Each structure stands twice: as C-alpha cells, then as structure tokens.
C-alpha cells in the first residue's frame with residue numbers, strides 16, 4: 001500500500017510525557033509521515049491540553065475517544081493505541097498487507113498494551129488519581145512481583161515469538177521486514193531499561209533478540225534523527241516508565 005506522506009495526521013496526546021503517544025510517534029516518524037503533535041503547539045494555535053480536550057469533547061465526533069492518544073486524519077478520529085497502529089501500519093507500509101499478518105500484529109500490539117498497563121500499575125497500584133508517594137507502600141509490594149513474575153513472562157513470550165520467526169526466516173515480529181510492533185518493542189525495552197535498570201541487566205542474557213531489535217530500531221535513519229531531535233520527549237517522572245530506584249531494588 002502506498003505511503004500517504006502528503007496527508008497530515010494530527011496526533012492528540014498529553015504534551016509533556018512520551019507515554020502511549022510515543023508508540024504512535026515512532027510509527028509516524030519511521031514512515032516519514034507528515035504529522036502535527038497538536039497538544040505541543042501553543043494554545044493560541046489550538047494546542048496545549050486545552051486543544052486536546054476541545055477535540056476530545058467535540059460533539060460533532062462520530063465517537064468520542066475515552067482517553068488520549070487519538071489520531072485525526074481527514075474525518076476519521078481513531079483512539080486506542082493498538083487501534084491507531086493497526087490503522088497506521090496498513091496506511092504507512094509498516095505491516096504486511098495479508099489479513100493473518102495484520103491480525104497477528106494487532107494481537108501482539110494488544111499484548112504490549114496489556115504489558116504497559118501493568119508497568120504503569122507498578123508505580124500506581126491503587127489509583128492513577130493518587131500521587132505515587134500516597135501509594136508507595138503498595139508499589140513497593142507490587143514491584144518485586146512484577147519484576148519476578150511479569151517481566152519474565154511478557155519478555156520471555158516476546159523473545160520466543162522472535163526466536164520462532166527467526167527459525168522461519170524472519171528476524172522481526174512479522175517476518176523479515178520491520179513493522180509497527182517492532183517499533184513499539186523498542187519503546188518497551190527502552191522504557192523498562194529506564195525504569196528497572198537492575199532487573200533488566202539481570203535479565204539481559206535471556207532476551208538477546210529483543211535487545212538486538214531495540215538497537216536495530218534505534219539505528220533506523222529516520223528514528224535516529226527523531227530520537228536526537230527536540231520532537232522526542234525523554235522519559236520522566238510523569239509517564240508510564242518512571243525511575244523510582246526503590247522499585248528496582250529486588
């Protein structure tokens with residue numbers, strides 16, 4: 001399917017965190033698509049959180065998004081990160097075109113969505129509306145279980161998928177060519193390495209393919225340029241992946 005470089009995409013996401021919006025940015029950037037990160041524009045240009053909320057609550061939308069990120073292109077407004085990527089992957093040539101492959105990509109991306117929800121819940125086990133400091137005790141109980149059980153289960157699964165694909169002649173999640181799931185996995189590995197550096201260092205020997213994929217994605221020319229640009233937001237203490245050393249202390 002042809003790239004749609006001339007078509008502008010509007011990404012709506014919280015302006016100060018990489019968060020789930022980053023999975024969409026990576027795909028848009030890797031494809032060289034023309035897009036606007038709307039909430040990072042000044043309010044006077046329709047940006048900021050005000051611009052984001054105005055679009056989200058726009059009564060003329062066929063379906064109101066439940067939460068950011070969402071993507072606007074033409075008359076379409078699409079929410080849910082995995083759904084956005086399912087759409088963009090086909091449009092931007094970042095997913096094989098056959099239906100079984102598209103479904104597999106979506107299945108993997110939904111598994112990533114489950115995983116990053118759990119990553120978030122390590123530092124916010126009680127409620128997103130409470131400060132970390134107000135649920136730190138619960139977070140301290142959850143973190144060792146997440147590190148001991150969930151990181152190995154999820155990353156072990158993704159490593160196995162890569163290993164089986166390798167045996168079938170493809171080094172990535174959907175065969176020989178990079179697809180949007182590979183780009184998302186880069187962000188997952190980078191985020192976990194930021195949030196849980198000690199745990200990830202211990203686990204590194206078990207996930208050689210995931211680590212190689214991370215490096216390969218980071219070196220893709222458009223992404224390398226993006227990662228070095230001001231468009232790219234570093235991890236911080238408001239996002240999904242947060243550096244709380246006491247949670248990486250097992």
Ligand SMILES: N[C@@H](CCC(=O)N[C@@H](CS)C(=O)NCC(=O)O)C(=O)O
Pocket residue numbers: 019020021067068069079080081082113
């Ligand atoms: N399943 C959704 C989750 C969206 C989501 O949780 N968005 C966060 C920011 S990363 C948010 O603003 N949530 C507001 C809320 O849940 O009330 C997706 O994958 O896009």
